[in-house]
Amino acid sequence: MELREIQIFLTLAEELHFGRTADRLHVSPARVSQVIKKQERAIGAELFKRTSRNVQLTPVGEQLRDGLAAGYQQIQEALATAAAAGREITGELRVGYSAAWCGNLVVAAADIFRSRHPDCLVHIQDSQLHDPLGPLRDGSRDLQLIELPIDEPDIVNGPVFFSEPRALAVPADHPFAERETVSLEDLAEAPMITVSGQPPYLLDFHYPQRTPKGRPIPRGPSTTAWQEVLALVGAGKGVSPTSARAADYYSRPDVAYVPFRDAPPVEYGLLWPATGNTPKVRAFVRTVVETAALQAGAVRSGRTAPGRV
CATH class of the missing domain: 3.40.190.10 (Periplasmic binding protein-like II)
Structure with a gap:
């Protein structure tokens, strides 16, 4: 049962009227009826008793309503929370990298990140080997994908993406x-x-x-x-x-x-300031993790050369 179909069922269970349900959800009454019939066929029992005068839930319908309502509410709350977090991801994000293969991953992740958060501008910069932590500490960088090990109390060690011989x-x-x-x-x-x-x-x-x-x-x-x-x-x-x-x-x-x-081996991982654990930093870290997994899958399936990961 799809989320929209659950919404239709729960709304009808509340309204007990096909027309009002259709109006609330901006669909036709025929669409509401179609969805309910589909659900009843899948379950193998009637969910509503329909007469010319009223619509009532059957015992099976009541059981389904009670079982779905709490879960549906949690889904709606989770979506609302995610949308609110997404609206926080604005402004600029400055990401550094050291080796060229780190730059390839950062650039690919930045493309995906921009498509998800168009109000956030991503600046990608080459990191200098002689001062790997300075830009994180002076606020000129939000994250860096560089060589490890790094063990500093004011720097967060994130995921490791490359382990190179x-x-x-x-x-x-x-x-x-x-x-x-x-x-x-x-x-x-x-x-x-x-x-x-x-x-x-x-x-x-x-x-x-x-x-x-x-x-x-x-x-x-x-x-x-x-x-x-x-x-x-x-x-x-x-x-x-x-x-x-x-x-x-x-x-x-x-x-x-x-x-x-x-x-x-030489390992390369993401770093960011301990004071800079912002929603947009966390969102970019998640995007880099997803992008690395996609690239690794592409290499395993033979769609790209390993050197491009």
């Missing part, structure tokens, strides 16, 4: 470029190019100072942007860990990407 970006003429894989122990053999300005624990996770066996990892130049990292690697100034997917998005003739065989 790691690779080592090396100069194309470096001996590592000839290998099928590298190990974390190999980091002791080449200067590591790092990104400055990140929280210490984030730097330690992505740019460790020692190998698992305790060997020191030499430091190369430090920079503030990913394209600068690649330029330094291509110039032979060192190597730098990254996501293996970077090979698909940041291909350069002077840089090779060699997969790690023993490094933990």
